[in-house]
Each structure stands twice: as C-alpha cells, then as structure tokens.
Amino acid sequence: MKKGLVKALAVCGAAIMATAALTACGNQASNKLIMGTNAAFPPFEYTTTNGLVGEFDGIDVAIAKKIAEADGKELQINDMEFDGLISAVSTGKIDMAVAGMTVTDERKQNVDFSDTYYVAAQVMVVAADNEDIKSAEDIKKGKKVGVVIGYTGDSLVTEMGVDDNNITRANRGIDIVQDVKNGKLDAVVIDSATGKALAEANGLKVVEDPKAFETEEYAIAVKKGNKELVDKINKVLAEMKKSGEIEKLAVKYNSETAAK
Numbered sequence: 001m002k003k004g005l006v007k008a009l010a011v012c013g014a015a016i017m018a019t020a021a022l023t024a025c026g027n028q029a030s031n032k033l034i035m036g037t038n039a040a041f042p043p044f045e046y047t048t049t050n051g052l053v054g055e056f057d058g059i060d061v062a063i064a065k066k067i068a069e070a071d072g073k074e075l076q077i078n079d080m081e082f083d084g085l086i087s088a089v090s091t092g093k094i095d096m097a098v099a100g101m102t103v104t105d106e107r108k109q110n111v112d113f114s115d116t117y118y119v120a121a122q123v124m125v126v127a128a129d130n131e132d133i134k135s136a137e138d139i140k141k142g143k144k145v146g147v148v149i150g151y152t153g154d155s156l157v158t159e160m161g162v163d164d165n166n167i168t169r170a171n172r173g174i175d176i177v178q179d180v181k182n183g184k185l186d187a188v189v190i191d192s193a194t195g196k197a198l199a200e201a202n203g204l205k206v207v208e209d210p211k212a213f214e215t216e217e218y219a220i221a222v223k224k225g226n227k228e229l230v231d232k233i234n235k236v237l238a239e240m241k242k243s244g245e246i247e248k249l250a251v252k253y254n255s256e257t258a259a260k
C-alpha cells in the first residue's frame with residue numbers, strides 16, 4: 001500500500017507543472033475501490049442501520065473491505081440491480097462485483113473471475129406446512145415457482161423444464177419469498193445460504209435436492225484483463241481462507257441474518 005502511494009505521489013509531484021496532469025492526479029487521489037453489488041442477498045450483502053461499511057453489511061462486504069485495505073484504498077459500495085453488475089464491471093463503472101456471484105461460462109465471456117470463495121447450491125423455499133414439494137421434480141408438476149431475475153436459479157428452473165407460464169420473476173429474493181408466505185407461489189428457487197436466511201426470517205422452510213441442484217461457486221468479477229486487481233483479490237482470499245476467516249464470517253453472518 002505504501003509503495004503505491006509513494007509512487008503515486010512521486011508521479012503527481014513530477015507532473016505538478018503540467019495542468020493537464022494535475023487533473024489526472026486529482027482523479028487518482030480519490031483513492032477508492034468501487035465494489036458493485038446487489039444488497040438484497042443476506043448473508044452476503046444486505047442493508048442495516050449500522051453496517052460494516054455505511055449501511056451495508058455481510059460476508060461479501062467484510063471480504064471487500066479487506067481487499068480495499070490491502071490495496072490502501074477506501075471501499076465504496078454501489079448498490080444496483082444484480083442483472084446490471086456484469087456490464088457495470090465490463091464498462092468500468094465499478095472495479096469489482098462482489099455479490100455472491102456464481103462463476104458461469106456465460107459470465108466468463110464478459111468478465112474475469114477471482115478464485116472462488118464459497119460453495120453454494122440452489123434450494124427451494126416453501127411454506128412450513130408444504131408436503132408436496134420434496135424434490136426438484138415436484139416443482140415441475142404445475143407448481144408456481146418464483147425466481148430472481150438474472151440469478152442462476154432463474155436459468156436453472158427454465159432449463160429444468162418448469163413451464164414458463166408458472167414462473168414468476170422478481171427483482172429481489174427478499175420480496176418474492178413474501179409470495180410463498182401469502183400463498184401466491186409454491187416455491188422460490190434461490191441460493192442455499194440466502195434461502196435459509198429468508199426462510200428463517202419468514203417462518204418458511206427450505207427443501208434441498210443435491211442431485212438436481214449442482215454446487216455453484218462464488219467469486220469476485222473484475223474487468224476482463226485486469227490481472228493486477230485479480231491478483232490482489234486472490235492474495236487476500238487465499239489469506240482469508242488459510243486463516244479460517246471466511247469460514248468464521250460465514251458462521252457469524254449465517255446466524256446473524258437467520259436471527260432477523
């Protein structure tokens with residue numbers, strides 16, 4: 001961090017005569033690492049009155065904070081629609097997307113991913129007294145299924161063969177589980193940790209089907225070719241994995257978000 005700062009100061013100092021360069025140094029001095037996310041995904045990112053970074057808290061926020069610190073930068077969080085994250089990364093609007101984002105071949109065409117840091121799978125969130133959804137097969141039998149737009153669960157239910165007329169797409173998992181609660185939907189298909197958090201917070205239950213829902217791995221997305229940032233991120237992730245910190249964060253935030 002210090003080295004980089006000294007270098008930046010030296011470059012700015014040398015350029016002090018050139019007005020044009022001054023502007024460039026001004027921008028550089030903002031010294032922020034911009035994380036894009038969609039903060040409706042507990043325990044990875046959610047908003048709260050007293051968050052770790054402003055109103056934001058969660059496993060990803062804690063990881064991103066470490067990355068920014070290691071880089072000698074201040075973490076800025078831009079909360080946006082999940083569906084817009086990939087293009088925000090590739091156009092450089094944000095430096096990285098830290099959003100419980102599953103690595104997929106399709107996404108890899110537009111962004112580069114860091115090493116993975118969490119293993120998840122899709123689950124079905126159903127009413128506590130639901131007796132007819134026991135496996136993924138069961139949601140194909142005319143059940144009303146909710147997903148979140150652009151999430152891996154969205155493409156999965158489509159590929160599985162759930163009739164599109166029976167699929168409801170929403171912007172946030174937090175909102176769509178309400179439709180399970182009020183009986184408009186039979187199941188919401190969403191990532192495991194988030195599904196559990198939302199189920200517990202709303203008196204619903206989770207049905208798993210590891211045979212039908214393969215594991216997914218989360219990683220941080222950066223602009224294609226931004227090796228410098230990926231290397232920095234991977235270094236922090238490796239340290240956090242080795243020290244058991246990621247595991248600790250998962251335990252901490254899983255229980256905190258479930259309690260809400």
Ligand code: ARG
Pocket residue numbers: 037038039040041044045082098099100101102103150151152153191
């Ligand atoms: N893992 C899923 C995906 O990559 C859902 C991620 C949603 N993340 C969020 N921050 N809202 O599609």
